[in-house]
Amino acid sequence: GESVGLHLPTLSVQEGDNSIINCAYSNSASDYFIWYKQESGKGPQFIIDIRSNMDKRQGQRVTVLLNKTVKHLSLQIAATQPGDSAVYFCAEIFKAAGNKLTFGGGTRVLVKP
Amino acid sequence: DGGITQSPKYLFRKEGQNVTLSCEQNLNHDAMYWYRQDPGQGLRLIYYSQIVNDFQKGDIAEGYSVSREKKESFPLTVTSAQKNPTAFYLCASSTLPGSEQFFGPGTRLTVL
Numbered sequence: 001g002e003s004v005g006l007h008l009p010t011l012s013v014q015e016g017d018n019s020i021i022n023c024a025y026s027n028s029a030s031d032y033f034i035w036y037k038q039e040s041g042k043g044p045q046f047i048i049d050i051r052s053n054m055d056k057r058q059g060q061r062v063t064v065l066l067n068k069t070v071k072h073l074s075l076q077i078a079a080t081q082p083g084d085s086a087v088y089f090c091a092e093i094f095k096a097a098g099n100k101l102t103f104g105g106g107t108r109v110l111v112k113p
Numbered sequence: 114d115g116g117i118t119q120s121p122k123y124l125f126r127k128e129g130q131n132v133t134l135s136c137e138q139n140l141n142h143d144a145m146y147w148y149r150q151d152p153g154q155g156l157r158l159i160y161y162s163q164i165v166n167d168f169q170k171g172d173i174a175e176g177y178s179v180s181r182e183k184k185e186s187f188p189l190t191v192t193s194a195q196k197n198p199t200a201f202y203l204c205a206s207s208t209l210p211g212s213e214q215f216f217g218p219g220t221r222l223t224v225l
Contacts, residue, residue, distance in 0.1 A: 008153045034213060043117075043203050043216030044156070089155060100171065101146070101214055105155040 008087070010108040019077040021107045023090035028071055030092040034101070035064060035075045038087045047075070047088075077109075085111045116140065117217035119204050124222045126191075126198075134189045134220045136204030145187035146205040146214060149173060156203060162187055191222060199224045 013019045025033070031052050036044035048059045050066050050073075057064050063076040073090050087106045094102070117138045126132045138145065144163050148156040148171075158171030162181040176195025181187055187206075191198045201221050205214040 008155075036216075041219070041221075043205075043219050045216070046213050049213060100158060100161065102158075103148075103156040 008106050008108055010110060012110045012112060013080050014112050015082060016079055019075075019080045019084065019109055021075040021077075021088050021090075021109065023073040023075075023104050023107075025071050025073060025090070025092050025104075027092060027094050027102075028068070029096065030094045032093040032095075033064070033066060033073050034091045034093075035062075035073075036089045036091060036103075037084075038089065038106070040086075044089060080109070080111050082111050082113065085109055117204060117206055117215055119202075119217040119220050122218065122220060124220055126222070126224055128224055129193045131190055131192050132222065134191065134202055134204075134222070136187045136189065136217060138185055138187075138204075138206045138215075138217075140206055140208075140215065141184070142206035142208050142215070143184070144207045144209065144212075144214075145181065146207075147171075147177070147179065147187070147189045148203045148205065150201040150203060150219075159189065159202075198222060 034049045035047040037047050038044040048062050048064050050057045050064045061078045065074045087108045089103050089106045091101045091103045120135045146161040147159040150156050157173050159177050160179040162168035165184050168179050168181050178190045201219050203219045204217040207214045
């Protein structure tokens with residue numbers, strides 16, 4: 001089946017630095033992409049989304065970039081804080097497949113003080 | 114407060130027993146979902162329901178069953194046929210299929 005994302009790698013980042021989390025997706029027809037943040041023992045929380053007709057979207061301290069040519073999605077976190085330590089998942093939605101959300105394996109972000 | 118609740122937070126069962134996990138939402142969302150998460154892994158879709166009295170199998174439905182008799186409730190039963198049921202189970206809902214999903218806090222099931 002179609003797959004999104006990477007198996008769980010870890011990104012260590014110094015507090016105050018910018019973080020970039022990458023995600024490769026395989027379904028070029030996906031319509032919509034979401035980044036979720038999951039803290040230990042909790043459910044995922046929505047961070048930001050982007051539709052397939054966009055290249056970039058900005059939120060508060062976060063930016064999502066979509067490169068459809070190479071089927072790549074990234075999440076940039078500005079001025080990373082200790083509270084940003086979590087696992088980050090990208091997810092894709094392909095409407096023709098019943099609008100199911102397909103999650104990648106996630107990236108663990110560890111913020112060093 | 115609006116949101117999704119799952120109960121219990123921790124659940125233990127003996128091998129061979131069925132167990133039902135609760136998921137309730139008061140967000141008036143039409144679509145609801147169940148996912149399974151194993152340690153260090155992503156989420157895998159078990160079942161989803163786009164409307165009351167209707168549901169579809171996800172990617173790993175074997176050994177699980179669901180019902181959707183009410184809009185706000187989507188219970189998941191882990192049956193004895195599920196060979197490896199120990200996992201973290203997450204329920205989610207969305208206004209429409211394919212829109213942002215809101216997640217509950219999860220239930221950690223351990224089979225002894």
